[in-house]
Amino acid sequence: MVTMKKIAELCGVSRGTVDRALNGRGRVNVETAENIREVARQLGYEPNPAGKALAARKKRPVIGVVISSEGNTFFDEVLRGMNDAARDYAIYGLQIEYFTMKGYDSKQQLALLNQIEGDINALIINPINEPCIAAKINEMVDAGIFVVTVNNDIDGTRRHYYVGSDYYNGGITSCALLEALMGESAEVAVVLGSRNILGHRQRLDGFRHRMERVKGFHIVDTVENNDDDILAYETMKRLLETHPEINAVSILAAGVYGVCRAIMQLTPEKRPLVLAFDTVPTTIEMMKFGVIKATIYQHPYRQGHNAVNKAFEYLVNGRMPDKEADIMKNEIKLFENL
Amino acid sequence: MVTMKKIAELCGVSRGTVDRALNGRGRVNVETAENIREVARQLGYEPNPAGKALAARKKRPVIGVVISSEGNTFFDEVLRGMNDAARDYAIYGLQIEYFTMKGYDSKQQLALLNQIEGDINALIINPINEPCIAAKINEMVDAGIFVVTVNNDIDGTRRHYYVGSDYYNGGITSCALLEALMGESAEVAVVLGSRNILGHRQRLDGFRHRMERVKGFHIVDTVENNDDDILAYETMKRLLETHPEINAVSILAAGVYGVCRAIMQLTPEKRPLVLAFDTVPTTIEMMKFGVIKATIYQHPYRQGHNAVNKAFEYLVNGRMPDKEADIMKNEIKLFENL
DNA sequence: TTGTACGCGTTATCAA
DNA sequence: TTGATAACGCGTACAA
Numbered sequence: 210m211v212t213m214k215k216i217a218e219l220c221g222v223s224r225g226t227v228d229r230a231l232n233g234r235g236r237v238n239v240e241t242a243e244n245i246r247e248v249a250r251q252l253g254y255e256p257n258p259a260g261k262a263l264a265a266r267k268k269r270p271v272i273g274v275v276i277s278s279e280g281n282t283f284f285d286e287v288l289r290g291m292n293d294a295a296r297d298y299a300i301y302g303l304q305i306e307y308f309t310m311k312g313y314d315s316k317q318q319l320a321l322l323n324q325i326e327g328d329i330n331a332l333i334i335n336p337i338n339e340p341c342i343a344a345k346i347n348e349m350v351d352a353g354i355f356v357v358t359v360n361n362d363i364d365g366t367r368r369h370y371y372v373g374s375d376y377y378n379g380g381i382t383s384c385a386l387l388e389a390l391m392g393e394s395a396e397v398a399v400v401l402g403s404r405n406i407l408g409h410r411q412r413l414d415g416f417r418h419r420m421e422r423v424k425g426f427h428i429v430d431t432v433e434n435n436d437d438d439i440l441a442y443e444t445m446k447r448l449l450e451t452h453p454e455i456n457a458v459s460i461l462a463a464g465v466y467g468v469c470r471a472i473m474q475l476t477p478e479k480r481p482l483v484l485a486f487d488t489v490p491t492t493i494e495m496m497k498f499g500v501i502k503a504t505i506y507q508h509p510y511r512q513g514h515n516a517v518n519k520a521f522e523y524l525v526n527g528r529m530p531d532k533e534a535d536i537m538k539n540e541i542k543l544f545e546n547l
Numbered sequence: 548m549v550t551m552k553k554i555a556e557l558c559g560v561s562r563g564t565v566d567r568a569l570n571g572r573g574r575v576n577v578e579t580a581e582n583i584r585e586v587a588r589q590l591g592y593e594p595n596p597a598g599k600a601l602a603a604r605k606k607r608p609v610i611g612v613v614i615s616s617e618g619n620t621f622f623d624e625v626l627r628g629m630n631d632a633a634r635d636y637a638i639y640g641l642q643i644e645y646f647t648m649k650g651y652d653s654k655q656q657l658a659l660l661n662q663i664e665g666d667i668n669a670l671i672i673n674p675i676n677e678p679c680i681a682a683k684i685n686e687m688v689d690a691g692i693f694v695v696t697v698n699n700d701i702d703g704t705r706r707h708y709y710v711g712s713d714y715y716n717g718g719i720t721s722c723a724l725l726e727a728l729m730g731e732s733a734e735v736a737v738v739l740g741s742r743n744i745l746g747h748r749q750r751l752d753g754f755r756h757r758m759e760r761v762k763g764f765h766i767v768d769t770v771e772n773n774d775d776d777i778l779a780y781e782t783m784k785r786l787l788e789t790h791p792e793i794n795a796v797s798i799l800a801a802g803v804y805g806v807c808r809a810i811m812q813l814t815p816e817k818r819p820l821v822l823a824f825d826t827v828p829t830t831i832e833m834m835k836f837g838v839i840k841a842t843i844y845q846h847p848y849r850q851g852h853n854a855v856n857k858a859f860e861y862l863v864n865g866r867m868p869d870k871e872a873d874i875m876k877n878e879i880k881l882f883e884n885l
Numbered sequence: 886t887t888g889t890a891c892g893c894g895t896t897a898t899c900a901a
Numbered sequence: 902t903t904g905a906t907a908a909c910g911c912g913t914a915c916a917a
Contacts, residue, residue, distance in 0.1 A: 210640070212910055223888045228912070238886060257638055259600035260910030263893045266548075266597075267912095300548070300595050378884065385883035389840065390727055419883070502727065505884075541879035545723035545757070546716065546843075550894060561904045566896065576902060598894030601909045888917075893910105901904075 211252045219252075220245050258526040262301045269302040270524040272517065273329035275321055276359070277337075279311035281436075281463070282489040283509060284335075287360065290513025291333070298521045305517065313403070315339040322349070331355040331520040336363040338407045355523045359516045360509075361408050362534075369523070371534040372515045374507035376408040380415025382505055382539045383459050383484055384423070390482060390502060394425030395457040398448055398481070402436040402462025412461040412486075429455050434464040441467030449475065458483045466491040469500045488547060496544040508537040549590045557590075558583050569594075596864040600639045607640040608862040610855065611667035613659055614697070615675075617649035619774075619801070620827040621847060622673075625698065628851025629671070636859045643855065651741070653677040660687070669693040669858040674701040676745045693861045697854045698847075699746050700872075707861070709872040710853045712845035714746040718753025720843055720877045721797050721822055722761070728820060728840060732763030733795040736786055736819070740774040740800025750799040750824075767793050772802040779805030787813065796821045804829040807838045826885060834882040846875040 213231070217224040222241060229237040230245035231254075274291060278284035288307070295305040306329070308321050315337040322332075322345050332349060336342050336358050346366045350356055356368040387395060399416065402409045413431070420426050429452050434441035441464030449455060449471060458481050460468055465485045472480050485492055485504045495501045515535050522528045551569070555562045560579060567575040568583040569592075612629060616622035626645070633643040644667070646659050653675040660670075660683050670687060674680050674696050684704045688694055694706040725733060737754065740747045751769070758764050767790050772779035779802030787793060787809060796819050798806055803823045810818050823830055823842040833839045853873050860866045 210638075214910075224911085225888055225890095225913085226886085229887090232912085234913095236886065241886090255638060257601075257910050259597045259639065260893090261912085262597035263595075263601060263895095263910075264912045266893055300593060301597060302548070382881065382884040385881050389881060506878075538878075539884045540844075540876075541881065541884065543720065543723050543727060543879065546720040546877045546879065552894075562895085563897090563904060563906095564902085567903090570896090574902060579902090595894050598909090599896085601893090601911095602895040602897085603909090886917100889915085891914090892912090896908085898907085899905090901902100 210257075211249075211254045212257065213254075216245060216249055216252065216254060220248055256527065258528075261526050265525050266302045268524075269304055270330040271304045271306060271328060272331045272333060272520050272524070273325050274305060274307045275310070275318065275325075275332065275334045276307070277310045277313055277318075277335055279309050282491070283463070283487050284360075285489075286509035287513035290510040290515075291517045292513075294514045294517035294521070298517070298525070301521070301525045303521055303525060313337050313406070315342055318342060319345055322346075326352070326354075329354060330524055331357070333357045333359055333516045333520060335360050338363050340365075355520055357516045357519055359512055361406065364407070369533075370516075370519050370530050372512050372519070372537075373408075373534075374512075374537045374539060376411035377415040377418075379486065379505055379507070379539045380412035380417070380461065381419040382415075382541065383412070383461065383486075384416045384419035384426075386503060386505075386541055387457055387459060387482075387484060388423050388426070391457055392425075393423070395427070396452070396454045397426060397428050397457045397459060398445075398452070398455045399428055399431040400441065400445070400458065400460040400462070400464060400468055401431060401433045402464065404433065406462070409462045416459065416461065434462075434467065436463035438464055438467035438470075440464070442471050443467075445471035446474070453479075456481045460485045462486065465489070465495070465501070469495045473498075473500055488542060493544075493547060496547070502543075504542050506540040506542050508540070512537060549587075549592045550595065551592075554583060554587055554590065554592060558586055594865065596866075599864050603640065603863055606862075607642055608668040609666060610641065610643045610669045610671060610858050610862070611663050612643060612645045613648070613656065613663075613670065613672045614645070615648045615651055615656075615673055617647050620829075621801070621825050622698075623827075624847035625851035628848040628853075629855045630851075632852045632855035632859070636855070636863070639859070639863045641859055641863060651675050651744070653680055656680060657683055660684075664690070664692075667692060668862055669695070671695045671697055671854045671858060673698050676701050678703075693858055695854045695857055697850055699744065702745070707871075708854075708857050708868050710850050710857070710875075711746075711872075712850075712875045712877060714749035715753040715756075717824065717843055717845070717877045718750035718755075718799065719757040720753075720879065721750070721799065721824075722754045722757035722764075724841060724843075724879055725795055725797060725820075725822060726761050726764070729795055730763075731761070733765070734790070734792045735764060735766050735795045735797060736783075736790070736793045737766055737769040738779070738783070738796065738798040738800070738802065738806055739769060739771045740802065742771065744800070747800045754797065754799065772800075772805065774801035776802055776805035776808075778802070780809050781805075783809035784812070791817075794819045798823045800824065803827070803833070803839070807833040811836075811838055826880060831882075831885060834885070840881070842880050844878040844880045846878070850875060 213227045217227045230242040343365045357370045360373045362371045432444045445468045483501045551565045555565045568580040681703045695708045698711045700709045770782045783806045821839045
């Protein structure tokens with residue numbers, strides 16, 4: 210196993226010099242530095258994480274988590290994953306602080322970022338897709354903060370890592386599943402959250418793309434509910450009255466509970482087949498009642514866990530992630546394999 | 548953060564004494580040892596893995612992997628997960644050696660275990676469910692070897708950890724999925740691997756249990772193929788000739804490719820709906836052709852990765868797993884969300 | 886520009 | 902039965 214000490218001996222310099230050369234701290238002769246780096250490369254030197262961790266202990270790096278989790282039970286599992294990871298890494302001096310918000314007000318999120326900017330070494334954020342947030346993220350990256358976007362990505366930033374699901378494929382999967390369950394033809398209602406959320410649009414695109422193949426499928430209407438259950442309930446109720454021919458509903462975002470309550474007012478024989486996303490408690494309840502036939506799962510626990518893990522690897526072990534994103538698979542869940 | 552040093556100061560002894568007391572190395576006064584342990588417990592002392600790793604580096608512990616992977620592509624992903632984990636942990640001095648076999652001959656596996664017993668510190672095994680193997684595993688546990696069973700468990704052993712899927716639930720899921728896709732009634736052929744493999748039996752039990760709810764479902768026949776594609780082909784061909792009423796096939800084990808080749812001899816309109824397990828390349832091919840409608844996935848990569856991870860945690864960090872098993876969820880895959 | 890020395894937490898060895 | 906000391910690999914403050 211090759212260590213700094215060995216390289217130092219081989220190059221006839223001190224270990225301090227090797228450290229300065231390999232970590233680009235300056236104050237070292239250019240030629241000897243070049244030589245040291247060459248030797249290290251040839252020997253395939255990899256810093257030992259244990260040593261790094263031990264030395265980094267006094268730093269007590271801080272991860273700030275900015276997430277719109279209030280009133281959105283989807284994030285419960287994400288946060289649980291983060292917590293479990295943080296507990297494992299606490300021993301390396303890693304600290305984690307949560308800054309939760311309610312809703313998707315970009316000004317509020319921006320204010321939060323401004324407030325915590327100086328106190329954190331890494332940022333894990335569920336970003337609102339607005340230019341002001343993108344600009345702030347780039348600013349923080351430039352200031353040396355390691356930035357991970359989680360569950361939703363944001364356009365035009367130099368964030369270091371994204372961990373989340375494949376939304377476009379999620380839409381494709383929802384449509385393919387609908388075809389598998391309904392057969393050749395269906396009158397479909399598509400339910401969206403907000404068009405401002407990048408992922409929701411992508412799911413719709415995926416769904417539509419896949420639908421081109423199924424000539425017997427027809428989208429009766431596409432309704433938006435702003436992830437609000439009351440609005441979702443009212444909208445779906447009206448839609449079902451206007452279009453009694455609807456026999457399938459694909460919910461591509463939140464508002465699942467509201468939609469289901471509207472559907473439950475129909476007699477069981479008249480109820481359309483319902484597909485949803487995620488496995489929040491109310492959705493599981495509706496699956497138990499048989500109102501929702503299947504749901505698509507995007508590994509929320511692992512999303513949270515991996516986000517913290519990547520920040521940890523960077524802060525404590527100095528390792529940049531080898532990929533730029535970690536995209537979870539979409540999994541189909543019936544009540545039986547929840 | 549509480550360290551040995553702090554405990555030593557608090558107890559007015561040296562770190563060496565604390566080490567001996569906490570790690571039960573003897574050569575320490577019984578009362579002071581008791582006191583030290585009490586203080587450590589009250590302060591919630593947790594050994595620092597980084598420190599342990601650094602100090603344990605000269606040990607170079609060895610994991611031996613005994614697995615019937617030859618000619619079974621399911622294990623490719625399991626082995627990939629093991630390899631990735633091993634690469635990450637190599638820096639801690641962890642070594643891994645693979646001993647692969649073909650088929651399920653318990654005598655051969657036993658001979659292998661006898662051969663490597665003295666050279667390994669941990670064993671990761673895909674065990675054959677026979678008393679002689681169980682006895683040997685217990686013997687190795689007693690000799691201080693950390694034993695993880697992977698993908699299949701074994702009765703009557705004191706193995707430390709099992710990582711694999713929930714077979715009973717897999718059978719339930721397969722039946723529930725069939726119901727979702729076929730509706731109220733179906734004439735089902737069930738395909739088994741070998742009755743000697745614990746998991747296959749459990750899947751069958753789960754399938755049957757779930758079927759009690761669906762009165763329109765009828766099992767035409769249950770055939771066994773010993774995980775052999777040629778045998779599977781022949782058996783299925785004959786079965787389809789004898790029972791043209793079959794409109795659904797649930798394959799609960801291997802032999803998927805053989806079964807599908809037999810089905811492909813029917814004209815597309817006459818082909819039954821097919822469900823399988825796992826996502827080996829030939830199964831994916833058959834999904835692309837539309838012969839297999841859906842398959843159930845049991846996270847093979849994570850199985851391999853977690854098995855090595857648990858062995859690593861024990862060998863390098865001295866941490867016993869907090870659970871006794873890690874059971875993967877069964878995931879439903881269409882071609883679209885593979 | 887370079888080298889030395891210490892600390893991080895744990896384990897092992899040797900001396901008392 | 903104990904304590905002191907060195908070692909593991911890395912980062913860093915300080916001396917040369």
